[in-house]
Amino acid sequence: MEQENIIQVNELTKKFGDFVAVKGISFEVKKGEIFGFLGANGAGKTTAMKMLIGISKPTSGMAIVAGLNVAQSANEVKKNIGYMSQKFSLYDDLTIKENIRFFGGIYGLKPKTIQEKTIDLIQRLELEKVADERVGQLPLGWKQKLAFSVALLHEPKIVFLDEPTGGVDPVTRRQFWEMIDEEAHNGTTIFVTTHYMDEAEYCNRVSIMVDGKIEALDTPKKLKEQFKVSSMNDVFLKLARNIE
Amino acid sequence: MSIVVQNISKSFKTVQALQEVSFEVKEGELFGLIGPDGAGKTTLFRILTTLLLPQNGQAFVAGFDVKEEYKSIRNCVGYMPGRFSLYQDLTVEENLTFFATTFGTTIEENYDLIKDIYVQIEPFKNRRAKDLSGGMKQKLALCCALIHAPKVLFLDEPTTGVDPVSRKEFWEMLKRLKQQNITILVSTPYMDEASLCDRIAFIQNGKIFKIDSPQNIIRDFQPKIYEVKSDDMYQLLSDLKQIPDTKSTFSFGESIHYINEKTEFTKEKLQTYLNEKAHKNLDIQLIQATIEDVFMNAD
Numbered sequence: 001m002e003q004e005n006i007i008q009v010n011e012l013t014k015k016f017g018d019f020v021a022v023k024g025i026s027f028e029v030k031k032g033e034i035f036g037f038l039g040a041n042g043a044g045k046t047t048a049m050k051m052l053i054g055i056s057k058p059t060s061g062m063a064i065v066a067g068l069n070v071a072q073s074a075n076e077v078k079k080n081i082g083y084m085s086q087k088f089s090l091y092d093d094l095t096i097k098e099n100i101r102f103f104g105g106i107y108g109l110k111p112k113t114i115q116e117k118t119i120d121l122i123q124r125l126e127l128e129k130v131a132d133e134r135v136g137q138l139p140l141g142w143k144q145k146l147a148f149s150v151a152l153l154h155e156p157k158i159v160f161l162d163e164p165t166g167g168v169d170p171v172t173r174r175q176f177w178e179m180i181d182e183e184a185h186n187g188t189t190i191f192v193t194t195h196y197m198d199e200a201e202y203c204n205r206v207s208i209m210v211d212g213k214i215e216a217l218d219t220p221k222k223l224k225e226q227f228k229v230s231s232m233n234d235v236f237l238k239l240a241r242n243i244e
Numbered sequence: 245m246s247i248v249v250q251n252i253s254k255s256f257k258t259v260q261a262l263q264e265v266s267f268e269v270k271e272g273e274l275f276g277l278i279g280p281d282g283a284g285k286t287t288l289f290r291i292l293t294t295l296l297l298p299q300n301g302q303a304f305v306a307g308f309d310v311k312e313e314y315k316s317i318r319n320c321v322g323y324m325p326g327r328f329s330l331y332q333d334l335t336v337e338e339n340l341t342f343f344a345t346t347f348g349t350t351i352e353e354n355y356d357l358i359k360d361i362y363v364q365i366e367p368f369k370n371r372r373a374k375d376l377s378g379g380m381k382q383k384l385a386l387c388c389a390l391i392h393a394p395k396v397l398f399l400d401e402p403t404t405g406v407d408p409v410s411r412k413e414f415w416e417m418l419k420r421l422k423q424q425n426i427t428i429l430v431s432t433p434y435m436d437e438a439s440l441c442d443r444i445a446f447i448q449n450g451k452i453f454k455i456d457s458p459q460n461i462i463r464d465f466q467p468k469i470y471e472v473k474s475d476d477m478y479q480l481l482s483d484l485k486q487i488p489d490t491k492s493t494f495s496f497g498e499s500i501h502y503i504n505e506k507t508e509f510t511k512e513k514l515q516t517y518l519n520e521k522a523h524k525n526l527d528i529q530l531i532q533a534t535i536e537d538v539f540m541n542a543d
Contacts, residue, residue, distance in 0.1 A: 040407040042377025140281035167404045167433045169280025170540050174495050181478055195407050201497035233408055240409045
């Protein structure tokens, strides 16, 4: 049975003056899929992602996210998605509990729901002892796991993760991916970027962006067959080498 | 010895960032400091580059004491901090000129040292640093750290957040610098990069728990590692975790690395157990450890 598309992108383009950052990309993401969005630095990933989450207007083309057109219903899109990035996810000066309450409020959850979710989330991540400490004090790995859970507070249909594991220690990185797997099994769609090529193997499908265009898109297995190499790292090197 | 670190400790309020850290780096050696975010790597770099004073212990860089002779150290080391350190509003060329002038030299004087790297960014020499892509920023930062021909180069996570292509290129550049007899201390959270160093130190929670060559570290790793694959990896991971006396189950891309505590545990036992769980296309191989395996299974 064909699964429904939760993201549909058609000829999506973004120009900054003369510079075309995203050059008419088209792809679909299915509901419940873990979709890896890879590319070299400067390939246009972040620009493309910003359009999908409704914070940057496409120059041309169309993107439908959770049934909504990002160009016309940016604010509605935001209610249906979760987002976390390596650079910004939580407020360092607020405690763990305060961050949860803050983001719960932003996402429009009722105070009672926020309260319940706070207890549940702190228990699940085993953060009882540090719940009243500032987030800035936490090791990066804990912070990222917390940020992921916070991005899921409002039970979004899709969660966008921009390099969620950059610099995180190897054990925590794997725990993080176990959380992603579990969430995908619950039906949440995961849209993720990473520079760790072993993580690309955990995705159902992977796209690789080079110089503003999607140059390859398939399951990791098929991509390796297509490029006749044994790892996603080699697929990436073959596609993106010498481009900058 | 190019770098000597003896029992260095440093704490900030409630956090003990470094605890009795000791190691030595030989002249011309490429030495890797391997550990996750928060392990204490940056604190150590800041002490060795004389930007921070240690509470206890001693350290010498190029023969100079980090506490007493900081001016001499600053003249003969290059430092590339983890965060992008260049002037965003200056162009590529202006940044380089600025750093050269600061150290009382010129781009021309040491051009040979940076040539291989600089030619790659030279086409963009009039572009402001803030408009460069990640890979190009790293290259410029490296040029700026090299322009005064330092004896010792400190690179704090130069490849974090950098794509695999640029990472590979960056390490090729380091290999060439090593041939010029520059001592390099580099930190990274990427375990695959560890194997490219002459020697590495594992650091976690402010302590160094192993120092050796990558080859020796892998050779000395005792436990047997089974690489396991099947069609349902999600189920496979949870099945493996249920096996009695499991030490670790770590995903490694398309396979899982499995280690059991008991020495009498065999491939046959693993095979039998997983066959009962009806896994399709099950594949089990006994494999050699990687640096990442060693790091994650350290107690």
